[in-house]
Amino acid sequence: MSKQLMFVMRRPPYGSIHAQEMLDIIMVSAAFDQDVSLVFLDDGVYQLKNNQNPEASQLKNTAPIFQALELYDVKRLYVEAESLKERGMRESDLMLDVRVLPRQEIVELLNGGEMFFNG
Amino acid sequence: MKFTVQINASPYQYQASDTAYHFICEAIKKGHEIYRVFFYHDGIYNASIRAIPPEDERNVVKRWSNLATQHKVDLVICISAAQRRGLLCDEELKKSGINDPDCAEGFRVSGLGQLVEGVMESDRFLVFG
Numbered sequence: 001m002s003k004q005l006m007f008v009m010r011r012p013p014y015g016s017i018h019a020q021e022m023l024d025i026i027m028v029s030a031a032f033d034q035d036v037s038l039v040f041l042d043d044g045v046y047q048l049k050n051n052q053n054p055e056a057s058q059l060k061n062t063a064p065i066f067q068a069l070e071l072y073d074v075k076r077l078y079v080e081a082e083s084l085k086e087r088g089m090r091e092s093d094l095m096l097d098v099r100v101l102p103r104q105e106i107v108e109l110l111n112g113g114e115m116f117f118n119g
Numbered sequence: 120m121k122f123t124v125q126i127n128a129s130p131y132q133y134q135a136s137d138t139a140y141h142f143i144c145e146a147i148k149k150g151h152e153i154y155r156v157f158f159y160h161d162g163i164y165n166a167s168i169r170a171i172p173p174e175d176e177r178n179v180v181k182r183w184s185n186l187a188t189q190h191k192v193d194l195v196i197c198i199s200a201a202q203r204r205g206l207l208c209d210e211e212l213k214k215s216g217i218n219d220p221d222c223a224e225g226f227r228v229s230g231l232g233q234l235v236e237g238v239m240e241s242d243r244f245l246v247f248g
Contacts, residue, residue, distance in 0.1 A: 001239050017203075021160055024199060028231040032239070115244045119127075 004035045006113035009044035013062050014054055019047050022119040023065045030072035037076040037113070038069075039106060040098070045083045050095040063095055080106045121152045123237035128248025129161035130179035131172070135248030136165050140182060142245070147190050155193045155237035156183075158226075162248060163201045166194070166226040180223045187225025194226045195233050 007026055013019045029036050040048060047062065054061050069077075077098040084090065084100065091100050101109065110116075124143060128135035143153050158165055170180045187194050201207050206221045207228065222228065238244045 003239055005238065018160065021200060025159075025231055025234065029235050029238075032232065032235045034235065034239070115238050116246075117125075118246055 002033060002035055004112075004114040005029050005037070005117065006110065006115070007036065007038045007117045007119070008110070009038060009040045009047055009119060010042045011047075011119060012043040013047040013049075013052065014057070014059050018119045019044075020060060020062055020065075022117065023062060025117060026069070026074060027065075027072055030069075030074050036074045037078065037109075038074065039109065040077070040079045041083050041106070042080075043083075043087075045079055045087060045089060045094075048077075048079065048094040048096055048098065049089070050093060066096060078106065078109060120243060121154050121241045122146060123154050123234075123241040123244050124156045125234060125244070125246045126156065126158050126162040126165060126248055127160040127246065129164040130170070133248055136162065136179060137177075139245075139247035140179075140186070142247075143186065143192065147192075153190070153192050154241045155195060155233065157195050157197065157234040157237060159197045159200050159234070160248070161204070163196050163204060163206055166196050166201075166222040167206060168221060168223040184223045184225040192225075196222060196226050196228045197234070198228050198230055201228065 007022065009019065009022065011018045026036060048066065052061060052063050077096060079098045079100045080103055081100050082103050124139055126136050126139050130136050146153060165179060165183055167180060172178055183194055186192050
């Protein structure tokens with residue numbers, strides 16, 4: 001039974017292990033042929049920032065995992081425009097092709113979700 | 120209604136696993152089914168058999184074990200989260216998926232597939248912590 005799973009990513013990529021362990025759930029969900037969408041809000045937009053260098057702090061770089069998501073057929077990635085703007089970021093600062101949507105459309109998107117993972 | 124619950128926070132430091140526990144008890148009382156409780160992130164410490172809280176405090180680990188015994192609630196510890204945090208020690212037990220000596224009674228160790236399967240099988244999915 002396939003469900004529409006929405007992963008609401010609100011935390012920065014480092015500082016806690018949340019983002020990294022959330023990626024594990026995303027990949028397993030995709031392996032179970034679930035309908036997976038990722039929505040990046042607030043500090044979660046930093047997860048997609050290009051040119052990350054966490055190795056300098058001996059942390060695992062999550063960027064290659066995001067880049068591999070397409071192979072798992074995870075293709076629906078949404079970023080909230082306001083979250084980017086509040087952090088002085090642009091779409092060109094992101095490592096992946098995503099759909100940037102205004103807050104109102106993100107709300108509508110989330111309203112259409114079935115099961116939610118937050119992290 | 121059928122519920123799957125995910126718990127992400129360690130016991131005592133945060134109240135999340137208490138809230139989850141009380142929710143689960145009330146849901147069972149009202150006749151709902153708890154399909155699975157999945158412990159992830161620091162939530163895996165809810166299973167630590169070595170936790171010995173002071174006697175005048177609630178015993179979170181024991182409380183989960185009792186719940187599993189009384190109501191046959193499926194308590195699952197995520198193996199990758201637990202391995203990372205040193206909760207498991209026996210390689211063979213890990214492979215067989217049966218109770219690990221680090222885990223209290225009523226808990227079993229398994230993979231993230233159990234979480235996703237729980238979400239697929241349940242009417243509602245709740246995340247605490």
